[in-house]
Amino acid sequence: MRVLIVDDQSLLRQSLAVILDQQPDLTVVGQAGDGAEAVPLARATRPDVVLMDVRMPGVDGLEATRRICADPVLAGTRVLVLSMFELDEYVYEALQAGASGFLLKDARPEDLVEAVRRTGRGESLFAPSILTRLIAHYVAAPRPDRPAGAVRRLTPREVEVLALIGNGLANDEIAAALVIAVKTVKTHITHLLAKLHARDRAQLVIAAFNAGLVHPR
Known part of the structure; x- marks a missing residue:
């Protein structure tokens, strides 16, 4: 399973790459420091999963997700949003942009690996706290x-x-x-x-x- 990592923090990108590359079924095919770099890199590498940070300078992760999910060349690519924050607007905007899941950065390494695998298989993935709030929002809203x-x-x-x-x-x-x-x-x-x-x-x-x-x- 091919993975592209997008985050503006170089140290975090490298750490995520080490975790994922240690798995026999996962391969990191590229790293990008912002959304503007991520979109053409995704087109060049055709990843199965893009691990996407939300808050980045310039083109943020939400806009990059929107562009990737709308690109017919990347129809087989899924986006897993990774964020320090579980603010409601991030979750809703990520879903509207076409993201397949939303995971917090404090997730355990084994949970991250499983999230990437599930996203690549076409499943949705949400941190439990985010899923609970998402359900509450949709049920309460008209x-x-x-x-x-x-x-x-x-x-x-x-x-x-x-x-x-x-x-x-x-x-x-x-x-x-x-x-x-x-x-x-x-x-x-x-x-x-x-x-x-x-x-x-x-x-x-x-x-x-x-x-x-x-x-x-």
Whole structure:
């Protein structure tokens, strides 16, 4: 799995590269110090995952994420936002920009590695504290545009899978909860992406929130 690291702190970039390069299934293909450098470097290296800092001088991580996710050349690239902050506006803007997940910089190295792997596999990844606040925000906010029609087109099993995705469960956890094979879960997710016109799993999380399938815990 190919990874591009974007952060304005050189020491942190190097530390992240050491952690990731130690994994037999991960390879750091490039490093960038800001968003302006990140976009052309992503086009040149075609990473599976971009590990993106939020606050950087010049072009910040949110704008760089927006450009990368909108670039048809990088359709197979996922962005995992990494930040010191869990401010709500960062989370919402990152999701709107097309990010597939949001992780705090105080995460343990093993959690970072797993987050990169999950993002590369097309799963969404949120720190537990961020997911809880995200759910609370969406449930409390008015949703006049709730996609009820789209959800009505789903099968009962697809609705169950969508709800579990909204709660942050990984594929193997969904399979265990519903007593089905992981391959079957992946098939349901493929159908959900098509029926809900979602780009990736992160957008399915938002769809679950908007459809009222997820509630604060």
